[in-house]
Amino acid sequence: MTSPSPNSTASTEQHAVLALSPWREAWRVFRSNKAAMLGLVVLLLVMLIMLVGPSLYGVAPFGISALPFTEPFTDSRYWLGSDYLGRDIVAGMLIGGRATLLVGVSSAAITVFIGITVGALAGYFGGWIDALLSRLTELFQVLPALLFAMVLVTLFEPGLGVVICAIGMVSWTGTARLTRAEFIRLRGLEYVNAARTMGASHWRLIWHEILPNAMAPLIVSATLVVGVAILFEAGLSFLGLSDPNVMSWGMMIGSNRRHILECWWAVTLPGAAIFLTVLSVSLVGDGLNDALNPKMHLR
Amino acid sequence: MILVLRRLLVAAGLMVAVLAVNFVLIHAAPGDPATVIAGEMGGGDQAVIDSIKKAYGLDKPLPEQFITYLGKSVRGDLGVSYTYSRPVSSLIADRIGPTILLVLTSLVVAIAVGTLLGVFASLKPKSFASAAVTIVSLVGLAMPVFWTGILLVILFGKVWPVMPIAGMYDVRNYGATGWVAAMDALHHLVLPALTLTLVYLAQYSRLARASMLEVLSSDYVRTARAKGLNEAVVVFKHALRNALMPIVTIAGLQFGNLISGAVLVETVFSWPGLGTLALDAILGRDYPTLLGVLTFSSLFVISANLLTDLSYRWIDPRLRGK
Numbered sequence: 001m002t003s004p005s006p007n008s009t010a011s012t013e014q015h016a017v018l019a020l021s022p023w024r025e026a027w028r029v030f031r032s033n034k035a036a037m038l039g040l041v042v043l044l045l046v047m048l049i050m051l052v053g054p055s056l057y058g059v060a061p062f063g064i065s066a067l068p069f070t071e072p073f074t075d076s077r078y079w080l081g082s083d084y085l086g087r088d089i090v091a092g093m094l095i096g097g098r099a100t101l102l103v104g105v106s107s108a109a110i111t112v113f114i115g116i117t118v119g120a121l122a123g124y125f126g127g128w129i130d131a132l133l134s135r136l137t138e139l140f141q142v143l144p145a146l147l148f149a150m151v152l153v154t155l156f157e158p159g160l161g162v163v164i165c166a167i168g169m170v171s172w173t174g175t176a177r178l179t180r181a182e183f184i185r186l187r188g189l190e191y192v193n194a195a196r197t198m199g200a201s202h203w204r205l206i207w208h209e210i211l212p213n214a215m216a217p218l219i220v221s222a223t224l225v226v227g228v229a230i231l232f233e234a235g236l237s238f239l240g241l242s243d244p245n246v247m248s249w250g251m252m253i254g255s256n257r258r259h260i261l262e263c264w265w266a267v268t269l270p271g272a273a274i275f276l277t278v279l280s281v282s283l284v285g286d287g288l289n290d291a292l293n294p295k296m297h298l299r
Numbered sequence: 300m301i302l303v304l305r306r307l308l309v310a311a312g313l314m315v316a317v318l319a320v321n322f323v324l325i326h327a328a329p330g331d332p333a334t335v336i337a338g339e340m341g342g343g344d345q346a347v348i349d350s351i352k353k354a355y356g357l358d359k360p361l362p363e364q365f366i367t368y369l370g371k372s373v374r375g376d377l378g379v380s381y382t383y384s385r386p387v388s389s390l391i392a393d394r395i396g397p398t399i400l401l402v403l404t405s406l407v408v409a410i411a412v413g414t415l416l417g418v419f420a421s422l423k424p425k426s427f428a429s430a431a432v433t434i435v436s437l438v439g440l441a442m443p444v445f446w447t448g449i450l451l452v453i454l455f456g457k458v459w460p461v462m463p464i465a466g467m468y469d470v471r472n473y474g475a476t477g478w479v480a481a482m483d484a485l486h487h488l489v490l491p492a493l494t495l496t497l498v499y500l501a502q503y504s505r506l507a508r509a510s511m512l513e514v515l516s517s518d519y520v521r522t523a524r525a526k527g528l529n530e531a532v533v534v535f536k537h538a539l540r541n542a543l544m545p546i547v548t549i550a551g552l553q554f555g556n557l558i559s560g561a562v563l564v565e566t567v568f569s570w571p572g573l574g575t576l577a578l579d580a581i582l583g584r585d586y587p588t589l590l591g592v593l594t595f596s597s598l599f600v601i602s603a604n605l606l607t608d609l610s611y612r613w614i615d616p617r618l619r620g621k
Contacts, residue, residue: 150581275442
């Protein structure tokens with residue numbers, strides 16, 4: 001973190017910009033991107049609602065409180081109506097994003113962890129380690145992601161943990177390939193050689209020298225992974241393959257699937273929530289991309 | 300030729316690895332398979348479980364079981380479905396047609412429309428086409444595909460009921476063949492194919508635009524323009540051919556992954572494909588069918604990747620000599 005020294009004039013804007021640290025500079029670029037800021041605000045708002053909404057509203061999402069098939073705006077107590085069992089839609093909407101966001105973020109974390117570890121080892125060491133890990137990556141690329149996750153969730157019990165691991169296991173290959181490419185690009189650079197000459201260990205070279213410089217594209221890709229993971233979770237719970245005791249947006253849609261025409265609000269509203277959340281995530285991802293990878297501006 | 304052989308060898312190795320993963324999965328799952336089978340049959344005592352173990356070879360050591368499993372899979376024997384009491388391979392053969400029809404239609408439409416949209420967007424970065432690509436790709440990739448399908452069901456099943464929203468044939472045409480059946484299937488195909496197309500379109504239009512932008516700024520395109528070639532020739536013959544490479548790569552990957560990609564859409568529209576077969580297998584705890592579909596899908600992905608690899612040689616003459 002370099003801040004302008006008191007002696008520098010910093011009067012022109014150019015001086016001020018030059019003195020900013022890379023992360024502050026990135027934040028400045030990100031902030032000027034209206035779409036990305038909108039995405040960030042929506043995302044924070046969704047998180048806030050998930051955090052405090054259910055306790056403020058106080059209706060149990062699984063409780064059968066209203067008449068089945070109550071249309072929206074017809075009953076002041078259930079202003080978004082009820083589903084085919086009479087469960088309050090508002091209660092489901094308020095709490096349904098918790099599982100979605102939790103699974104999305106945790107499985108993205110697993111994805112990034114596996115992807116970076118495999119990619120870094122393969123790209124850094126090369127040789128037979130690279131060959132072995134690349135074959136492993138190929139194997140997981142060949143396994144059809146959704147089907148494989150479906151099998152995992154079915155064979156083991158459908159709890160949130162299993163869903164998180166299943167999504168993490170099927171989606172790390174992209175991150176691994178990206179990390180590997182970055183490591184191959186960076187490992188031959190002079191600053192890495194300099195560190196190696198000074199006796200830095202493999203561990204230090206991988207985590208402290210190379211990885212920080214590969215971080216920018218990885219952060220962007222991690223954001224996109226979150227969006228994909230949210231859609232993945234929604235798909236699984238739509239199919240009825242997630243924890244049956246945890247209400248989620250995908251599950252609301254899935255459980256009302258047989259009543260699409262009689263009860264359109266119970267399937268369209270949670271879907272809109274998923275759509276808005278994923279859209280916000282990808283807007284933030286695009287903004288981060290512009291802020292962190294200025295060279296890859298045209299995509 | 301040697302390279303082709305090497306590719307084939309790698310593909311075969313991958314297939315064995317996939318089968319090994321499947322095998323490990325079956326044995327890692329909680330619960331002994333014999334007990335599960337006995338449970339599916341309505342329960343049984345130790346004698347029944349022992350006889351099941353003997354019948355399925357579950358009393359043999361694991362490596363031997365794996366070799367047997369490998370040999371059977373290679374011969375196309377994927378076991379017998381618990382639910383249908385039919386060989387899994389014949390179930391898959393019944394269902395693969397509708398899935399290929401659905402995914403191939405969507406892919407072809409999406410690639411054609413997406414590439415054109417991407418080309419126009421790349422030529423005029425400030426135009427309507429370019430804005431359309433941005434919006435289509437943002438929205439298309441953020442919409443859960445099953446939700447898109449549901450919105451179309453509501454639109455064409457309730458608001459403006461002009462399209463069939465479930466299945467592949469109308470019951471009133473039961474037993475029909477030839478022209479009538481084909482038209483009926485096409486009519487039923489419209490909505491599921493449209494749903495899947497919207498997702499694919501989001502990817503291809505964006506990819507095509509990015510790829511074209513890169514190619515259009517290269518030297519040989521400037522040369523082609525400088526020697527006075529017609530702009531259409533420059534764009535479609537010189538630039539597009541080179542810009543197609545990443546599109547082919549993704550299309551190959553996606554065609555291979557078609558079964559996985561179609562599960563959600565098939566579920567929404569009750570399309571009688573492999574995706575609904577897999578889901579039914581899950582709901583009925585029909586493990587042989589489920590693992591059979593997984594094995595078959597992986598084989599499909601491997602073959603599609605192989606074909607993609609070989610098609611590079613056809614698209615890019617520079618690779619032919621190598």
